[in-house]
Amino acid sequence: MEKRVTFNEKTLPYLLVLPQIAITIAFFFWPSWQAIYQSVLLEDAFGGNTRFVWFDNFAHLFRDPAYYRSAMITAVFSLLVAGLGLSISLLLAVMADRIVRGATAYKAFLVWPYAVAPAVAGVLWGFLFNPAVGIVAWTLRIFGYEFNYVLNGGQALALIVFAAVWSQISYNFLFFLAGLQSIPKSLIEAAAIDGAGPGRRFWTIIFPLLSPTGFFLLVVNVIYAFFGTFGVVDGLTKGGPAKATEILVFKVYNDGFRGQDLGGSAAQSVILMAIVILLTVVQFRFIERKVHY
Amino acid sequence: MKRMLLSTVAGLATLLSVASVQAQVEIQFWHAMGGNLGEAVNALVEPFNKEQNAYKVTPVFKGSYTETLTAAIAAFRAKQNPHIVQVFEVGTATMMAAKGAVYPVHQLMADTKEPFDPKSFIGPVYGYYSTTDGKLLSMPFNSSTPVFYRNKEMMKKAGLDPEKAPATWPEVAEMAKKIVASGAKCGFTSQWQTWALIENFGAWHNLPFATKANGFGGIDIELRINSPAHVKHIEQLSAWTKDKTMVYGGREGRSTAMFNAGECGFHIASSATASAIDKALGQGVAGISMMPHWPDVAAKPQNSIIGGATLWVLQGKPAAEYVGVAKFFTYLSRPDVQAKWHQETGYVPITSAAADITEKAGFYKSNPGRDIAVKQLQLNAPTENSKGLRIGNFVQIRDVVDEELEAVWAGQKTAKVALDDAVKRGNELLKRFEAANR
Numbered sequence: 001m002e003k004r005v006t007f008n009e010k011t012l013p014y015l016l017v018l019p020q021i022a023i024t025i026a027f028f029f030w031p032s033w034q035a036i037y038q039s040v041l042l043e044d045a046f047g048g049n050t051r052f053v054w055f056d057n058f059a060h061l062f063r064d065p066a067y068y069r070s071a072m073i074t075a076v077f078s079l080l081v082a083g084l085g086l087s088i089s090l091l092l093a094v095m096a097d098r099i100v101r102g103a104t105a106y107k108a109f110l111v112w113p114y115a116v117a118p119a120v121a122g123v124l125w126g127f128l129f130n131p132a133v134g135i136v137a138w139t140l141r142i143f144g145y146e147f148n149y150v151l152n153g154g155q156a157l158a159l160i161v162f163a164a165v166w167s168q169i170s171y172n173f174l175f176f177l178a179g180l181q182s183i184p185k186s187l188i189e190a191a192a193i194d195g196a197g198p199g200r201r202f203w204t205i206i207f208p209l210l211s212p213t214g215f216f217l218l219v220v221n222v223i224y225a226f227f228g229t230f231g232v233v234d235g236l237t238k239g240g241p242a243k244a245t246e247i248l249v250f251k252v253y254n255d256g257f258r259g260q261d262l263g264g265s266a267a268q269s270v271i272l273m274a275i276v277i278l279l280t281v282v283q284f285r286f287i288e289r290k291v292h293y
Numbered sequence: 294m295k296r297m298l299l300s301t302v303a304g305l306a307t308l309l310s311v312a313s314v315q316a317q318v319e320i321q322f323w324h325a326m327g328g329n330l331g332e333a334v335n336a337l338v339e340p341f342n343k344e345q346n347a348y349k350v351t352p353v354f355k356g357s358y359t360e361t362l363t364a365a366i367a368a369f370r371a372k373q374n375p376h377i378v379q380v381f382e383v384g385t386a387t388m389m390a391a392k393g394a395v396y397p398v399h400q401l402m403a404d405t406k407e408p409f410d411p412k413s414f415i416g417p418v419y420g421y422y423s424t425t426d427g428k429l430l431s432m433p434f435n436s437s438t439p440v441f442y443r444n445k446e447m448m449k450k451a452g453l454d455p456e457k458a459p460a461t462w463p464e465v466a467e468m469a470k471k472i473v474a475s476g477a478k479c480g481f482t483s484q485w486q487t488w489a490l491i492e493n494f495g496a497w498h499n500l501p502f503a504t505k506a507n508g509f510g511g512i513d514i515e516l517r518i519n520s521p522a523h524v525k526h527i528e529q530l531s532a533w534t535k536d537k538t539m540v541y542g543g544r545e546g547r548s549t550a551m552f553n554a555g556e557c558g559f560h561i562a563s564s565a566t567a568s569a570i571d572k573a574l575g576q577g578v579a580g581i582s583m584m585p586h587w588p589d590v591a592a593k594p595q596n597s598i599i600g601g602a603t604l605w606v607l608q609g610k611p612a613a614e615y616v617g618v619a620k621f622f623t624y625l626s627r628p629d630v631q632a633k634w635h636q637e638t639g640y641v642p643i644t645s646a647a648a649d650i651t652e653k654a655g656f657y658k659s660n661p662g663r664d665i666a667v668k669q670l671q672l673n674a675p676t677e678n679s680k681g682l683r684i685g686n687f688v689q690i691r692d693v694v695d696e697e698l699e700a701v702w703a704g705q706k707t708a709k710v711a712l713d714d715a716v717k718r719g720n721e722l723l724k725r726f727e728a729a730n731r
Binding site for chain 2: 042043044045047048049051053056060064066132150240241242243257259260261263264
């Protein structure tokens with residue numbers, strides 16, 4: 001006779017998931033609901049004068065050319081951050097995986113930047129590239145290139161992409177490396193015996209087998225580019241110059257906390273929430289089909 | 294019965310302990326003055342706490358101006374607000390529109406029967422923060438105004454008389470060109486471009502910034518910064534950027550680094566920058582004079598307007614505690630207190646008496662030019678255009694004007710197009726403010 005502990009009670013499973021549900025409600029659903037509720041209100045900063053305005057805040061946003069500009073900047077920024085972050089770290093992981101001697105040291109150094117908080121990374125890069133005192137800006141000037149991210153919007157955008165990618169590479173690297181190490185060596189050796197070169201081995205064996213990791217990282221990186229980069233932008237450019245680096249999440253903060261426009265800011269965060277939900281759904285529906293588990 | 298007794302005793306004990314704490318009423322004062330200025334605030338408050346023992350003012354540094362305002366708003370909504378909060382001048386319209394949140398200073402002084410004389414204040418300092426009928430809303434605290442700095446050594450090098458400051462814009466350009474010709478990287482540069490080159494340009498030439506007396510007469514207003522005089526002013530400045538007569542050095546106070554490094558001959562900057570400039574260039578190198586004006590726009594300059602911050606009193610505290618707030622304000626406006634604050638920080642004194650004391654103590658003799666700011670503010674009786682600005686969503690509007698001006702300096706837009714766009718975008722923000730505060 002099989003001996004098995006069973007729980008007949010219907011309530012126990014619910015009790016066990018209750019803490020998780022409570023956390024989700026308190027930290028995810030409640031703030032989201034607040035954002036949605038706030039987005040249909042128009043009120044002064046102190047909350048003494050609140051009016052229900054339907055979708056006025058949204059209509060106002062969609063009439064505002066600055067909002068489209070911010071959306072464009074975000075699109076470019078996110079593509080670059082996710083694209084560069086994933087490809088560079090994949091390259092580094094493949095390289096680190098092949099190293100025989102001193103591999104641990106390489107790996108440790110590559111993981112280090114992850115310990116640096118985004119805001120600190122922002123300040124750090126800002127200091128290195130500071131047009132007046134930064135050593136990188138100074139070196140570039142010697143070579144005849146005037147680097148001034150305080151005035152030049154393109155350079156400022158390049159700089160925040162650079163800083164954001166830099167602080168995300170370690171994370172991606174760790175996952176890619178773990179993914180690489182879980183690929184059976186026998187498969188690769190068999191391919192090598194069959195006469196496949198390193199390039200072919202990578203694209204036909206390693207890359208497909210790495211796709212679950214790659215897919216997970218794609219989702220994480222897109223979300224990072226949308227939200228996690230706030231600290232980098234705040235520490236480096238504060239959205240400037242002339243809003244050239246004002247990505248959507250920074251605009252939410254800027255309009256809400258600097259401008260005290262709570263309704264408009266809430267409307268933006270609702271749109272941002274919708275965009276990210278949509279992107280994640282698209283990723284899971286269309287890209288995941290190509291993933292081999 | 295026993296339990297009841299116990300709880301009564303416990304209640305009494307709590308009451309007693311509360312009473313002993315409340316023997317000295319604590320007044321929370323949130324401010325945005327970090328570093329040296331934060332220490333100056335503490336030094337300012339300390340004597341008040343020592344002079345009497347009924348009230349204790351506790352200054353708390355809450356970060357930047359924006360962070361302080363946001364913190365106060367959040368605290369007010371949670372009914373945990375401080376008695377006093379320091380708010381920068383661009384937040385004035387937001388504070389005024391906050392119905393039920395603000396305790397106007399004139400009313401506070403009347404309710405607590407504190408003696409209060411509006412006439413003792415310096416006109417534009419008082420006017421910026423008062424209603425159209427002259428009632429003070431918030432207590433002026435740290436005010437400054439843009440003045441004109443010149444690097445005397447660079448002027449000498451360019452063969453100019455270092456003691457003769459340019460009084461008009463054409464003179465500025467002429468001298469700046471000579472300075473550039475003598476090998477300098479830049480002729481002149483300005484701090485806080487919107488504040489100095491648009492807002493103060495308007496007041497200095499008696500031109501409106503916005504309708505309804507710059508917003509003092511209501512919140513349904515429109516910007517007026519695309520007048521022919523404004524366009525010509527910006528056009529001219531833009532032309533001067535071509536040959537480095539003028540160099541744009543970034544937003545806020547960033548351009549000061551260029552003047553302090555000896556790269557620029559002239560600098561339009563806040564009067565409160567004076568001590569930092571002296572520290573960087575050495576005592577006596579920089580001369581201070583009044584801002585230049587356009588003789589063809591106005592024969593004589595009007596008066597400049599201020600920037601900086603004031604202390605707002607927030608509602609929601611027991612009436613008795615506001616007596617302490619009122620007494621603290623009386624202390625703050627005392628001439629000796631103001632004179633000390635003025636001399637230590639470089640901010641403009643809020644009363645004429647404080648300026649007189651400073652004058653008599655010989656401070657202006659040993660620090661020449663530090664009286665220019667007060668003189669500029671008191672040059673003439675303020676008009677509707679030079680009293681101050683009361684603009685809703687002003688933080689964003691300044692951003693808009695900054696952006697449009699940057700487009701002009703970068704050669705992407707003409708002055709006319711940029712200022713028209715600034716007005717259009719600014720009016721949109723004003724309409725939104727009006728809708729939120731109806």
